[in-house]
Amino acid sequence: MEKQLKILKDEIQTSLAQVKDKDTLEAIRIKYLGRKGKINSLFKEIAGLPLEQKKIFGNNINMLKNELSQELNSRLNSFKTKTTTEIDLLLPGKVPHIGHLHPLSKTFNELITFFTNFGFSVATGPEVEYDWYNFEALNMAKDHPARDMFSSFYIKKDLLLRSHTSPTQIRVMEKQKPPIKIICPGRCYRYDAFDASHAPVFHQIEALYVDEGVCFGELKWLLGEFVKFLFGPKTKYELRPSFFPFTEPSGELAISCTICDGAGCAVCGKTGWLELGGCGMVHPQVLKNVKISPKKYSGYALGMGVERIAMIKYVIDDIRVFFNNDIRFLEQF
Numbered sequence: 001m002e003k004q005l006k007i008l009k010d011e012i013q014t015s016l017a018q019v020k021d022k023d024t025l026e027a028i029r030i031k032y033l034g035r036k037g038k039i040n041s042l043f044k045e046i047a048g049l050p051l052e053q054k055k056i057f058g059n060n061i062n063m064l065k066n067e068l069s070q071e072l073n074s075r076l077n078s079f080k081t082k083t084t085t086e087i088d089l090l091l092p093g094k095v096p097h098i099g100h101l102h103p104l105s106k107t108f109n110e111l112i113t114f115f116t117n118f119g120f121s122v123a124t125g126p127e128v129e130y131d132w133y134n135f136e137a138l139n140m141a142k143d144h145p146a147r148d149m150f151s152s153f154y155i156k157k158d159l160l161l162r163s164h165t166s167p168t169q170i171r172v173m174e175k176q177k178p179p180i181k182i183i184c185p186g187r188c189y190r191y192d193a194f195d196a197s198h199a200p201v202f203h204q205i206e207a208l209y210v211d212e213g214v215c216f217g218e219l220k221w222l223l224g225e226f227v228k229f230l231f232g233p234k235t236k237y238e239l240r241p242s243f244f245p246f247t248e249p250s251g252e253l254a255i256s257c258t259i260c261d262g263a264g265c266a267v268c269g270k271t272g273w274l275e276l277g278g279c280g281m282v283h284p285q286v287l288k289n290v291k292i293s294p295k296k297y298s299g300y301a302l303g304m305g306v307e308r309i310a311m312i313k314y315v316i317d318d319i320r321v322f323f324n325n326d327i328r329f330l331e332q333f
């Protein structure tokens, strides 16, 4: 009997050493601990033994049974833990957080796409500018009252942070002879209060076309195409008389309100119209200032605030949201 027990123990050890998975574990349980298993049949064999030996072997078989049962349970548990740390290729992956362009960059890209499609090329200039380029060459002498509108940040006498992108037009016209067909996108600075419609740093885009025989009709046509491209074919537009020292005649471009369709709402101040920007024919004095003959050449110029366009396009009522970097706002674009 003792020998049989020893053989069975060895057999169990060999079987346990070969366990690879839960199925082989279960096979061992059935083989040794099952109702018709080897341990139970050993119990049957001790029935014919004398009482003393029955007790001793009965105890030993019980111990073997308990040990094996515990061993099988702990191995089963270790398989369960392993399973949870295994990689499940069928689980959906974690979506990485992907960034995107800022709404102002998107608007810039759209504007640049429109103008380059019509043959304009992109020109850039310095953000720290001489008084000459920012004002004087643009027909605003030192004592010109229109300078007040530009609320400029001066660094020192005759040097300032440009308050519009027009100085780039002067820089290009000084170097290049007509035909000139450029757009000047860029950052501008004014000491306006930081409120819902003003920011001390903002963006503009301007277009300039100078050549022989350029007329106001061409400008009006281009503005029509511009409005259709940016706000859809149903949007109406009108040109209103205006004044800028560097254009003559000057106009203001307005479009039918994209929110209320011209019926009148809070965004358009119940007028049904939204102002987009200024335009006009380049003033003859500006051409003279850059040594282009106004007798031979003429040109048109137009300019607008990029924030203003983005606010109308995306129905945003506060310019500050572009600069607050609140991810909840930016994620919407």
Ligand SMILES: [Zn+2]
Binding pocket: 257, 258, 259, 260, 261, 262, 263, 264, 265, 266, 267, 268, 269, 270, 272, 273
């Ligand atoms: Zn409206």
